[in-house]
Amino acid sequence: MANGRAHTWQDIHERIKRNIINLTWPPGELIPGEVELAQEYGCARTTVNRALRELAATGVVDRKRKAGTRVAKQKTxxxxxxxxxxxxxxxxxxxxYRFQLLENKIKQPSKAIAKTLNIKASEVALHIRSIHYADELPFIYEDRWINVKTIPKIKQVDLAQTSANEWLVQHVPFTSGEFVIQAQNTNKKLAMALGLSVDEAILTSTRTTWLESKSVTTVTLKYSPGYQMHFEI
Amino acid sequence: MANGRAHTWQDIHERIKRNIINLTWPPGELIPGEVELAQEYGCARTTVNRALRELAATGVVDRKRKAGTRVAKQKTxxxxxxxxxxxxxxxxxxxxYRFQLLENKIKQPSKAIAKTLNIKASEVALHIRSIHYADELPFIYEDRWINVKTIPKIKQVDLAQTSANEWLVQHVPFTSGEFVIQAQNTNKKLAMALGLSVDEAILTSTRTTWLESKSVTTVTLKYSPGYQMHFEI
DNA sequence: AAGTGGTCTAGACCACTGA
DNA sequence: CAGTGGTCTAGACCACTTT
Known part of the structure; x- marks a missing residue:
C-alpha cells in the first residue's frame, strides 16, 4: 500500500477522481484511454474499466465509444x-411509535385517484387513512389507496395491527415508482386531525408504485410542521 | 436472442429480477450461488457476479461472503x-429565464452560517442574494454564502452576468454534500420580494457542499408556491 | 474505416464470515 | 476451516461513433 503501485479498482478510482478534483483534468477535458491508463497504473484494462464505469455511474465523467472519456461538465x-x-x-x-387507523374501506375512488392508479372510474380500491404518532404526538398523516386487483392479498391482512406502510414495503415488490414533494398549507380538517393551527406550512410527499404495468398503491404523507427531509449528494 | 441462452449480464440481471418479482424467490430467501447460476444460465461466473452486483447496488438483494445472496427484506x-x-x-x-442580483458582498456571516461553513465567527464570506424569474414571474429566491478561502477565484467572476448557481456547478468540483428540504411559511420580507401574501406555504431546499474538508458553499432556495420536486424510486 | 469503450471468458487467488 | 462473494488478469470479440 505504501508504494506507488495500486492494483484495486478502488485505488484507480481514487487516483482518477483526485486528478479531476485537482483540476489536472478540468471539466470537458479528454482523459487518457483505458489502455493507456492501464499501462500507467500497471494493471489490467478491466480494472481501469471498472473504475471509470463507477465514475460514469455517479456522473463524474461521460463516456462514449470512439470519442473517449471526458470529465463531465456538471449540468445536474x-x-x-x-x-x-x-x-x-x-x-x-x-x-x-404508535399508529391509529382512521379508515380502512373498499370503495370507489375520486377520478384523480382512479387516473393515478390507472383503473376505471367505476372500479373500487382500498382506501386507508391513518395517523402515525411519535411519543403520542401526531407525526405523519397518511392517506393511501391500494389497487386490490394488483394486491388481492391485502384484504387478508389486519391493517390495524401492521400498518399498510410496513406490510407493503416488506411483502410487495415493485418495478418502478414516483415520489413527489411539495409544501402545502394545512386546511381546517387536517389542522384538527394533527392538532395544528390552520395555514401552517407542512411538507407532503406523494408516492406511487407500479408492478410491471399494474399500479400497486398511491399514498400521500403529510408531515408535521418543521419536518426536514435529508438527502445526500 | 430467440433461444433460451442469454449471455449478457443485463439478461442475467433481468432473469434474476423476474424470479424475485414473481416471488419465486421471496424476500429473505437464499438464492443460488454464483457458480450454480453460471451453470444454469450457461455463462461465466463473472457475468453472474456483474448482474448480482447491480442488484445489490440498487438494494434488491443483500450479499455476504460465505452467507450467500438473499433477496432483501426491503426496509428502506x-x-x-x-x-x-x-x-x-x-x-x-x-x-x-432571467435573474436579478440583489446582493453581492463580502461580509461577516451569522454564527449559524459560520458554523455551517466551518469558519471562524470573525472570518468573512461572500453573501449573494438573488431572484430567479421564469417568464418574468419570481420562481426562486436564492440566499447563498460562499467560502472565499476555498474558492478565491469567485471574486473575479462577474456574478451579475453568470449566476453563482451556474458558475459554481460548472467550475467547482466537490467531494460531498448535503441537501435538506422543508416547508416554510412566507414571512413579510419574502412575501414582498416574491410578490406573495404572507403565510403561504413554500418549499425550501438548503444545500451545502464540501471539497475534501473545506466547505464550498451553502445555499437556501425558496421556491414559489405550488412547486413540486420529483424523484424516481 | 478505425479507434474507443463494453463485455465475455476461464482461471486464479484473496477476504471475509458463518458453522 | 471451509464456502461464498470480491476482484484481478490476459486475451478476445463486439458495438458504437466519429472521422
Whole structure:
C-alpha cells in the first residue's frame, strides 16, 4: 500500500477522481484511454474499466465509444435518500411509535385517484387513512389507496395491527415508482386531525408504485410542521 | 436472442429480477450461488457476479461472503433526483429565464452560517442574494454564502452576468454534500420580494457542499408556491 | 474505416464470515 | 476451516461513433 503501485479498482478510482478534483483534468477535458491508463497504473484494462464505469455511474465523467472519456461538465447534481418505514424512522429518533387507523374501506375512488392508479372510474380500491404518532404526538398523516386487483392479498391482512406502510414495503415488490414533494398549507380538517393551527406550512410527499404495468398503491404523507427531509449528494 | 441462452449480464440481471418479482424467490430467501447460476444460465461466473452486483447496488438483494445472496427484506426505499441548474430548469418549462442580483458582498456571516461553513465567527464570506424569474414571474429566491478561502477565484467572476448557481456547478468540483428540504411559511420580507401574501406555504431546499474538508458553499432556495420536486424510486 | 469503450471468458487467488 | 462473494488478469470479440 505504501508504494506507488495500486492494483484495486478502488485505488484507480481514487487516483482518477483526485486528478479531476485537482483540476489536472478540468471539466470537458479528454482523459487518457483505458489502455493507456492501464499501462500507467500497471494493471489490467478491466480494472481501469471498472473504475471509470463507477465514475460514469455517479456522473463524474461521460463516456462514449470512439470519442473517449471526458470529465463531465456538471449540468445536474444527483441527490439521493433512503426512505425508511415510518415506524423505523420514529424509533430512530428514540421516540415511541404508535399508529391509529382512521379508515380502512373498499370503495370507489375520486377520478384523480382512479387516473393515478390507472383503473376505471367505476372500479373500487382500498382506501386507508391513518395517523402515525411519535411519543403520542401526531407525526405523519397518511392517506393511501391500494389497487386490490394488483394486491388481492391485502384484504387478508389486519391493517390495524401492521400498518399498510410496513406490510407493503416488506411483502410487495415493485418495478418502478414516483415520489413527489411539495409544501402545502394545512386546511381546517387536517389542522384538527394533527392538532395544528390552520395555514401552517407542512411538507407532503406523494408516492406511487407500479408492478410491471399494474399500479400497486398511491399514498400521500403529510408531515408535521418543521419536518426536514435529508438527502445526500 | 430467440433461444433460451442469454449471455449478457443485463439478461442475467433481468432473469434474476423476474424470479424475485414473481416471488419465486421471496424476500429473505437464499438464492443460488454464483457458480450454480453460471451453470444454469450457461455463462461465466463473472457475468453472474456483474448482474448480482447491480442488484445489490440498487438494494434488491443483500450479499455476504460465505452467507450467500438473499433477496432483501426491503426496509428502506431509495429515491433519486437530478437537480439541474436553475436556468436549465426554467428553460425546460419553455419559459424565459432571467435573474436579478440583489446582493453581492463580502461580509461577516451569522454564527449559524459560520458554523455551517466551518469558519471562524470573525472570518468573512461572500453573501449573494438573488431572484430567479421564469417568464418574468419570481420562481426562486436564492440566499447563498460562499467560502472565499476555498474558492478565491469567485471574486473575479462577474456574478451579475453568470449566476453563482451556474458558475459554481460548472467550475467547482466537490467531494460531498448535503441537501435538506422543508416547508416554510412566507414571512413579510419574502412575501414582498416574491410578490406573495404572507403565510403561504413554500418549499425550501438548503444545500451545502464540501471539497475534501473545506466547505464550498451553502445555499437556501425558496421556491414559489405550488412547486413540486420529483424523484424516481 | 478505425479507434474507443463494453463485455465475455476461464482461471486464479484473496477476504471475509458463518458453522 | 471451509464456502461464498470480491476482484484481478490476459486475451478476445463486439458495438458504437466519429472521422
Amino acid at each position: 447534481r444527483q441527490v439521493r435518500a433512503e426512505i425508511p418505514v415510518i415506524r423505523t424512522q420514529v424509533e430512530a429518533q428514540g421516540a415511541a | 426505499r431509495q429515491v433519486r433526483a437530478e437537480i439541474p441548474v436553475i436556468r436549465t430548469q426554467v428553460e425546460a418549462q419553455g419559459a424565459a
